[in-house]
Amino acid sequence: MSAGVDRQSGRPRDPEIGAKVLLAAQRVYIRAGRAGFTFEAIAREAGVGKPAIYRRWSSAEELMRDVLGSHVLVPAHRSDSGIREQLFEIALATLRLVQSEQGTFILRVSAERQTQPELFDRYFDRLREVIHTQNRDLVEQAVRRGELAGDCDPDALLLSITGAMLVGALMGFAPDPAVAPAAAAQFCRAAVDQTLAGVLSDAPSSHNG
Template identity: 35%
Template sequence: MSRVDRGGRPRDPANDASILDAALDLLIERGAAGASIEAIARRAGVAKLTVYRRWQSKEDLLMAALEHARSTDTDTPKTARSIDELVELIAELLSRPRFQALMARVIGASVDYPKLVNAYTTRYLQPRLSALADTAQQAIDDGRFPPDTDPNAIQDILASSIGIVLLRGEDMTAEQIEHRLRTLLRQMGYR
């Protein structure tokens, strides 16, 4: 993410938060194509120049908004220490309509905004997938899965849960999502 620092008077942190909130809201409501700098500035109640002083491009701003979302209502509240905790956290997160809408928009942006999706994958998704693989390996080592289980297969099942929820096209509760994930894991031999 490229932040622009051109000196001058100190930046107002409230403007930063307003801009990031507006960018995230518009990304969710209209997608990346509909989240113009002008619309973001208008929603945030600032001048376009205020936005451009902080971010060089719309992609930079949208990536900053995605990172900002991690610290607001779309991120998991803690890190899981086990597969069971991980399933609960994933189910709770995926049951949030705002998170579902955000993921649908991020996935949808992959054709027209590949840099945005690549940056999201690199900065946000890959570190979480690596942690997920570590948790999966620990479960294998603890005898919760058969010893020949591929931790990447566990990772793929849990990571694909986003698709499970989005493609079903229906509201799913955290309990329903958790039940589905546990069923899939049991099919892999999870005890």
């Protein structure tokens, strides 16, 4: 449901309450999953009355759809200094996401994806389209420029880096960028350098990234 007007009364919505409920809903889902995703639990987490939620959303599924839609997935501006620096930025952005509250939510959704396949599959389609597909374009451009070998597989290259961030965070190898930014940056650069070692082109390039 689009923001703006109270569903039952026609009164203008309070945007602060709406944002507070969306954040509370995300946190409830992280803790309790789909089984515990109830208006009562969300109202308690948000510190609002249940009527404030019922006025805005007709069902838990509708509220979940708005939680998913509230996630900002558009990647930050990428450096134009070369593929190495671009991949470093991708690695660091991935590590920040994985170790954020939103990242924890995504992992929980992934684990329970089968409970609402139509809703959650659409979310992951959007996740791939906005993040992975755009990043793949950067790798393909680097291949065309001659920075990377012609037989470089863009998907495999990106998954090697983003997968390293995910596994590194889950297993405790990757520093948290919010706590140790310098160490996190070093971890990301090492992963990128190791991955690029086998796919750099021997042809001269104008980019020194």
